[in-house]
Amino acid sequence: MTRTIIVVGGGPAGLSFVRSMAGSPHRLVLIEPQSREKLAAPPADGREIALTMRSETILRQLGVWRHFPEGEVHPLRSARVRNGSSPFAMAIGPEKGDALGHLVSNHRIRQALFETMVDQANVDLHCGRKVVRASTDPRGVRVCLDDGSEQVGDLLVAADSRFSAMREQLEIDASITRFGHTMLVCRISHSLPHQGISTEWFDHARTVALLPLAEGMSGLVVTVPDAEAKRICALGDAALESLFAGYLGGQWGEIALVTRPQAYPLAMTFAENFATTRSALTGDTAVGMHPVTAHGFNFGLLSAWRLAELVRDAADPGAGDLLRRYAIRHRIATMPLYEATRHLVGLYTDDRLFARPIRAGMLRLGALRPVSRIMGRLLSEARST
Numbered sequence: 444m445t446r447t448i449i450v451v452g453g454g455p456a457g458l459s460f461v462r463s464m465a466g467s468p469h470r471l472v473l474i475e476p477q478s479r480e481k482l483a484a485p486p487a488d489g490r491e492i493a494l495t496m497r498s499e500t501i502l503r504q505l506g507v508w509r510h511f512p513e514g515e516v517h518p519l520r521s522a523r524v525r526n527g528s529s530p531f532a533m534a535i536g537p538e539k540g541d542a543l544g545h546l547v548s549n550h551r552i553r554q555a556l557f558e559t560m561v562d563q564a565n566v567d568l569h570c571g572r573k574v575v576r577a578s579t580d581p582r583g584v585r586v587c588l589d590d591g592s593e594q595v596g597d598l599l600v601a602a603d604s605r606f607s608a609m610r611e612q613l614e615i616d617a618s619i620t621r622f623g624h625t626m627l628v629c630r631i632s633h634s635l636p637h638q639g640i641s642t643e644w645f646d647h648a649r650t651v652a653l654l655p656l657a658e659g660m661s662g663l664v665v666t667v668p669d670a671e672a673k674r675i676c677a678l679g680d681a682a683l684e685s686l687f688a689g690y691l692g693g694q695w696g697e698i699a700l701v702t703r704p705q706a707y708p709l710a711m712t713f714a715e716n717f718a719t720t721r722s723a724l725t726g727d728t729a730v731g732m733h734p735v736t737a738h739g740f741n742f743g744l745l746s747a748w749r750l751a752e753l754v755r756d757a758a759d760p761g762a763g764d765l766l767r768r769y770a771i772r773h774r775i776a777t778m779p780l781y782e783a784t785r786h787l788v789g790l791y792t793d794d795r796l797f798a799r800p801i802r803a804g805m806l807r808l809g810a811l812r813p814v815s816r817i818m819g820r821l822l823s824e825a826r827s828t
């Protein structure tokens with residue numbers, strides 16, 4: 444029997460879930476405030492997403508990977524983390540193979556997901572519409588849209604971002620950590636090669652990272668206090684170039700700005716439950732990661748895939764035992780890295796005098812080696828899903 448699943452949010456996680464439900468007998472109603480044109484051709488948003496090997500496997504199985512334009516998938520061979528001007532670095536290498544994963548721009552991921560799901564037979568797309576109210580009970584789900592219309596169904600999948608209105612409507616609390624820092628992301632060109640290595644270093648009052656893209660091009664990621672981020676964003680191109688050249692200290696040769704910085708205020712969120720009556724949370728709505736460990740979308744994709752596996756052919760996709768199983772599995776998969784990231788970010792954004800020698804000491808003594816091993820394993824984890 445065909446049942447109806449209402450998906451709120453057509454971001455990367457909502458689209459991944461809908462795509463993972465291809466071939467299911469159930470009908471999917473996807474509601475997303477952005478226009479169809481914007482979903483089909485999303486503008487660049489500056490995010491370069493490090494995809495793990497496991498995400499690559501899932502995206503290949505979903506038929507999404509082949510939609511990435513040629514020359515827009517960049518291997519991430521290894522990563523190193525430095526503290527200030529110290530010569531010691533924590534190295535993160537692949538456990539297997541010759542790469543930790545691949546970097547693909549967020550808008551390319553969204554575009555490829557949309558292209559693969561747009562002709563899916565079991566999908567009703569409601570673009571340019573927002574859900575304003577949602578309620579669930581053991582018999583079903585009801586959502587009200589901003590044009591006054593209603594949709595009813597058997598399962599609600601909330602994928603409406605880390606500050607999710609649906610999560611609130613479902614009365615699920617979330618722990619939220621705000622850092623008072625903003626991440627600025629842009630592309631720069633440089634005259635010296637990056638060799639596929641990403642570098643991140645923690646300096647006084649800021650963190651800087653370079654993500655290797657095409658030859659002679661990297662994604663520059665600068666994390667600074669919120670007020671400083673506003674000041675930097677207001678600078679003209681020439682002033683930005685000279686500021687960034689100062690941050691990089693000539694290590695990548697001559698640099699030039701390719702795109703202007705986009706700003707992301709940083710916060711981590713973790714929902715108290717990932718499921719309740721006839722509803723499940725996926726993507727950032729369940730777990731909103733800090734970008735430093737590059738796992739937000741990777742976790743979102745995994746959650747969408749696992750939820751779809753459980754409900755795809757179920758007689759009742761909103762059955763409580765299925766949703767509880769999903770919630771437990773995803774909590775176990777995400778909680779350790781979430782907590783490790785929260786503590787790591789705390790240590791590395793703490794610029795009080797006593798934190799600096801602790802960081803330097805940890806790198807020098809190799810105290811972060813277990814972290815680097817975990818990161819290496821997580822990023823290049825087994826290709827099985």
Ligand SMILES: Cc1cc2nc3c(=O)[nH]c(=O)nc-3n(C[C@H](O)[C@H](O)[C@H](O)COP(=O)(O)OP(=O)(O)OC[C@H]3O[C@@H](n4cnc5c(N)ncnc54)[C@H](O)[C@@H]3O)c2cc1C
Pocket residue numbers: 451452453454455456457474475476477490491492493494549572573574575602603604605608626628707725726727728732734737738739740741742743
């Ligand atoms: C700078 C930066 C770098 C990152 N790097 C990485 C990385 O290297 N690796 C990685 O895995 N992750 C990374 N991430 C995280 C990744 O970008 C996010 O985890 C991912 O985009 C979240 O997708 P989502 O679909 O859950 O949420 P979102 O992208 O926030 O999408 C939510 C969607 O819900 C819609 N919506 C909102 N309200 C409603 C409503 N009421 N009704 C209907 N629809 C609604 C919105 O329009 C939106 O389309 C990074 C993030 C940032 C900021």
